[in-house]
Amino acid sequence: MHSKTLGQQVAIVTGASSGIGRATAIALAMEGAIVIVNHFPSEDDRINAEAGVREISDAGGRAVAVAADISREDQVEAMFAETLDRFGKLDILVNNAGIERPASIQDMTLADWQAVIDVNLTGQFLCSRAAVRAFLNHKSSEQTSGAIGTIIFVSSVHAIIPWAFQTNYAASKGGVSLFMRSLAQELAPMKIRVNSVAPGAIRTPINHEAWMSDEKMAQLLKLIPYGRIGEPEDISRAIVWLASDAADYVTGTALVIDGGMTLYPAFRGEG
Ligand code: NAD
Numbered sequence: 001m002h003s004k005t006l007g008q009q010v011a012i013v014t015g016a017s018s019g020i021g022r023a024t025a026i027a028l029a030m031e032g033a034i035v036i037v038n039h040f041p042s043e044d045d046r047i048n049a050e051a052g053v054r055e056i057s058d059a060g061g062r063a064v065a066v067a068a069d070i071s072r073e074d075q076v077e078a079m080f081a082e083t084l085d086r087f088g089k090l091d092i093l094v095n096n097a098g099i100e101r102p103a104s105i106q107d108m109t110l111a112d113w114q115a116v117i118d119v120n121l122t123g124q125f126l127c128s129r130a131a132v133r134a135f136l137n138h139k140s141s142e143q144t145s146g147a148i149g150t151i152i153f154v155s156s157v158h159a160i161i162p163w164a165f166q167t168n169y170a171a172s173k174g175g176v177s178l179f180m181r182s183l184a185q186e187l188a189p190m191k192i193r194v195n196s197v198a199p200g201a202i203r204t205p206i207n208h209e210a211w212m213s214d215e216k217m218a219q220l221l222k223l224i225p226y227g228r229i230g231e232p233e234d235i236s237r238a239i240v241w242l243a244s245d246a247a248d249y250v251t252g253t254a255l256v257i258d259g260g261m262t263l264y265p266a267f268r269g270e271g
Pocket of ligand 1: 015017019039045068070071199207
């Protein structure tokens with residue numbers, strides 16, 4: 001009989017009330033993990049997170065919704081403390097929550113800059129630190145996989161491709177890239193694996209303006225050699241693999257999942 005890949009593991013997915021985070025929470029739960037569906041502390045996000053939790057429990061999985069603004073140290077600490085209280089341990093962190101605040105540099109306010117860095121970079125630091133502390137407290141009898149814990153960042157192709165008018169976002173994702181690799185180097189001897197996925201254009205609320213009209217979609221598809229926009233499940237499948245023992249020898253890697261966007265299709269037959 002097929003036993004579930006992530007049975008008895010406990011996972012936190014940040015920003016899991018929509019998009020890639022929601023798909024990832026569902027995918028991890030369907031592989032047997034108990035999933036903490038983190039959401040921003042707003043009413044809309046709570047409702048959406050609870051809908052995801054219901055979808056998981058209706059399908060026979062286990063999940064709970066936990067509110068925390070991941071850019072706030074006290075709220076992150078409270079979420080991890082609640083996780084350890086309720087489930088006794090943590091095995092997987094998916095650092096997914098992220099925001100965009102586009103503006104030309106001459107019009108970018110310090111608040112626009114700071115908000116993106118606070119969520120996309122500082123938030124990932126706060127959650128990673130709390131996760132590592134939890135992993136290091138694992139008793140060996142609780143270990144259910146090759147690693148004592150694993151962290152997966154949701155970065156972006158914009159850790160690689162420069163992005164005019166989103167300089168704050170590109171700076172945050174570029175920061176995540178070397179934060180992830182440095183952390184992987186630091187933690188490998190402790191049997192903690194750290195990796196990232198770098199999505200291209202994925203159909204979620206964050207970039208709805210890029211795919212909402214036929215005209216915008218046609219423009220977008222010029223950037224994607226594989227000829228379609230990505231779906232959240234294209235990313236969640238890879239995250240499940242990175243979290244699992246099938247990827248036990250993988251650490252410090254950024255897995256680009258972009259339908260070829262970083263192949264710079266404008267150079268095909270040109271340049
Ligand atoms: P999304 O807007 O659906 O998801 C982002 C989630 O983060 C939302 O649920 C939001 O409520 C949550 N969030 C925002 N600030 C938060 C905070 N302070 N605390 C807790 N949660 C917070 O968009 P998505 O596309 O699913 O984005 C998920 C991740 O994927 C982001 O890091 C984004 O940068 C990255 N990404 C997305 C794409 C894409 O094309 N959609 C491409 C590359 C990278």
